[in-house]
Amino acid sequence: MLSNLILIGMLVFLILFAVTMIMHIICMVPYVPTNMRTVDAMIKAAKLRKRDVVFDLGCGDARLLIESERRHGTQARGFEIAPLIYFLAIGRKFLFRSKVQIHFKNFFNDNLSEANVIFCYLIPKVMPNLAEKIKKECKKGTKIISNTFHIPGLKPHKVIKKNPLKRTPSIYIYHV
Ligand SMILES: C[S@@+](CC[C@H](N)C(=O)[O-])C[C@H]1O[C@@H](n2cnc3c(N)ncnc32)[C@H](O)[C@@H]1O
Numbered sequence: 683m684l685s686n687l688i689l690i691g692m693l694v695f696l697i698l699f700a701v702t703m704i705m706h707i708i709c710m711v712p713y714v715p716t717n718m719r720t721v722d723a724m725i726k727a728a729k730l731r732k733r734d735v736v737f738d739l740g741c742g743d744a745r746l747l748i749e750s751e752r753r754h755g756t757q758a759r760g761f762e763i764a765p766l767i768y769f770l771a772i773g774r775k776f777l778f779r780s781k782v783q784i785h786f787k788n789f790f791n792d793n794l795s796e797a798n799v800i801f802c803y804l805i806p807k808v809m810p811n812l813a814e815k816i817k818k819e820c821k822k823g824t825k826i827i828s829n830t831f832h833i834p835g836l837k838p839h840k841v842i843k844k845n846p847l848k849r850t851p852s853i854y855i856y857h858v
Pocket of ligand 1: 706709711712713714715716738739740741742743744745746761762763764767787788789790802803804829
């Protein structure tokens with residue numbers, strides 16, 4: 683009985699792992715968590731206020747969202763397309779007793795108009811489509827904070843330069 687349960691558990695894990703890998707290949711973005719120093723720098727760059735609604739497009743384990751909520755009491759919403767990483771985010775949400783919303787969803791199929799602040803850590807290849815989506819859907823005043831990669835077609839309000847000593851990457855800040 684116990685060995686059957688273990689076998690089923692392992693099978694479920696393997697299926698989730700395989701689907702996670704497939705989703706990473708389809709969306710072309712691997713899971714690379716932002717280090718906590720960079721989380722700190724991105725949240726500071728966003729100058730968050732309590733009334734802000736924060737999105738993370740490809741939220742990973744939801745660290746940016748949970749920290750934004752913990753430090754500033756913001757509402758926060760994340761999108762994650764890879765199942766194992768989504769469950770990681772759900773686990774972290776419960777661990778921190780957080781109210782952040784995590785959607786198991788491709789963020790390109792949602793609307794960005796409710797966000798005041800958008801965090802992202804994606805790859806250059808998806809940036810042109812993201813730029814179009816931002817121009818179409820984001821309201822005036824929305825801040826976009828991109829880890830490492832510039833969003834072509836948007837003019838940065840500010841760029842925080844990479845600091846190899848602190849292990850922080852370039853951070854691009856845009857105001858719609
Ligand atoms: C580089 S990781 C960054 C995770 C997190 N934002 C952080 O900074 O720690 C990018 C994540 O975005 C997810 N992702 C990529 N494209 C996506 C899409 N179109 N919709 C939802 N999630 C996506 C990937 O599965 C991956 O977990």
